[in-house]
Each structure stands twice: as structure tokens, then as C-alpha cells.
Amino acid sequence: MIPLVKTRIPPRHVLMPVLEEVLYSGYVAQGDTVEEFERRFEEFVEGGSSLSLNSGTAALHIALILAGVSDGDEVISTALTAEPTNVAIKMAGGRIRYADIDPKTMNISPDSIRNSLTSSTKAIMVVDYAGIPVDVDRIRQISEDSGIPVIHDAAHSLGSRFNGKRSGTHFPLTAFSFQAIKHITTIDGGILQVSDPELYEKGKLIRWFGIDKNHNRLQNNIRFQGYKYHMNNVNAAVGLCQLIDVKDVIEKHVSNGRFFDVALSGIPGIELLNYYEGSEPSYWLYTMLVDNREGLVQKLHERGVVASVLHKRSDAHEYLNDFRIELPILNKAYDRLLHIPCGWWVTSEDRERIVEIVRSGW
């Protein structure tokens, strides 16, 4: 079977010596290896400072706190995402006000964001769903006009670009996830990319109980709620090995995604997405809209390819549905939405085979 998602562990001869050194160094907690991973990640993103964490969810939680979200504040978000995006809003005490999606990309609609602003809106959460960039220019404009900060959930879009710049540089706070099946994994882990140096320093305190590591424990005075969210040297060592060839990994996703963009176009029953001008997706998964979705899923399955919807829409979870807002565009698209594999493990023969199966009808 060609899986829809796959965990990528660096080759044994690359990973094991690095891991062994850290494991027996006498220092496995947050230390120099974490520091090095952050600096290397900053070089990759080319903008902002990297705050390494033990999950992408922790990155979103800290981002929401830094954006000032607390009990009762509204956060505009999308229902088409993995649950952590919206669970994190609840962790910060926020209430989720869903905006509808843009049928072009399946990402949050800038028009719907504008219509969802209220006097209680404290932040706007946007997600590059499945690796496709959001409408960065228009969302930035809304943020500028309204003074409401944007939090970018880029868990799916490591390495994507908009106007030539990588995800992590478009908005003041961007969350990445290195959970098992993302472009790169640290087994579990995440990074919050922060553009403002003061917020970055505050983020450091929040990630470790509110304690300032620059001062000794007895000199510290905790002034606000912090958490145990830091990354440790072991996970960072895995991350450093992943960064060695992260560009090649992303390039494989992109090459497969671009291949499907061309090879699947014009097939009856398939509607492809229409990315925003200036955007270069990093195709974590390949996303399309399909008539008789179950028929195609079954046919692909019979021929050895896993295809799936992957995520339940967040507003279908009782706890994540604060305002019971109608989302007509998502309603229309959701039953036709399908992801097919397009990651680093999909070979040229695999992608040809997938296209041939789809072309032959279902």
C-alpha cells in the first residue's frame, strides 16, 4: 500500500551517533542541542526567532497567550483543520468563532474573517491546510485594518512560500509541529516562530513555568502562569538530523504535488484547488474535490493506495462549537474533499500509478 502519511526517521548511520552522544552526555534536558536546533531552524525559515517546544499544540497555546487571548475572548478560526488548532484556543480560555472557507483553496476565507470580527475578537487563527498557503496579503490587510493579531498554524506547511518568503515569516506568531507524520519529525515537538524580540523572551518564560533560566532559581519570581512545554536535547538531536536534508524532503513533496496539479487536471469528477497568486504550497498531502468520493477511495484502496479525508471538521465536535455558525461553503465542499499521498515516499512510478487509477474512472 502507498500510505497517505509516513514517519520519516533519518538514516541509522546519521541519527544514531548524534543520538548516542546526547543520550550519554549526562545532559538530556533542555541545553545546547536545543539551542543549536533553534538557531538552525531560524536559518531555514529566514526570519524571526525560534522557540522550540514539546509539541505544535504547545506552540499554538503560547501564541494565543502572547496574543493576549484569555477567558471569554473570541478567536476567529477555521473548522477545516486538525483538532489541536481549535483545542488550543479553548486551552487559552478563548471562544471559537468559525469563519467559512474559500472554495478556491479550502483555507479560511478573508471575506468571512472580516464578517466574523466582533468587539470581542482578540485574535485570528489561520491554517495552511494540508500545506497550501492562506491568502497572506489579504489576511495581513485585515489584521492591519482591525489591529487584531494573526496566529499562523503552519503545522502542515513547513517550507511553503508566499511571495518568495517561507511560512514562519508572514505573521507575528507561527506554530510548526514536528509530530510523527509531519514533513519532519522530532518524534514529538514543535516550534513557535516569533517576530518580536520582547514577545520571544516572554515566550521563553511561558514555556518553562514562568521561570527565567538566565537567573538562578532562588533569584526568580514567577509573575504569571507558565507551563512545562520546552523541548529536550534528545528530541532536538533528532531535529538537527532532520534539518540536514529538510530541503530535499520538501522538494519531493513539491515535485509530486506539482505533478498532480498537471496530471489530474481536466479529469471528469475531479476538481483541483486554485492556489493564491504568489503562493508555493509544500503539499503535506495532496487535496482535491471528488464526485462520488467513496467510490474513488475504494478503487484506490483496491489498487494499493490509501486516500482519506483525514480530519473531522472541528465544528462537528460539541466542545469546539461555541457559536453554532452555519458554514455553507465548507458544508458544500466537505463531502467531496479527499487527500491522496504526495509525500517524500511517493516515487515517480507511484504517482504515475495514482494518476492512471484516477484517469480510468470509478
Ligand SMILES: Cc1ncc(COP(=O)(O)O)c(C=O)c1O
Ligand atoms: C493543523 C495542525 N495544527 C496543530 C497540530 C498540533 O501539533 P502537535 O501534534 O505537534 O501538537 C497539528 C498536528 O497534530 C495539526 O495538524
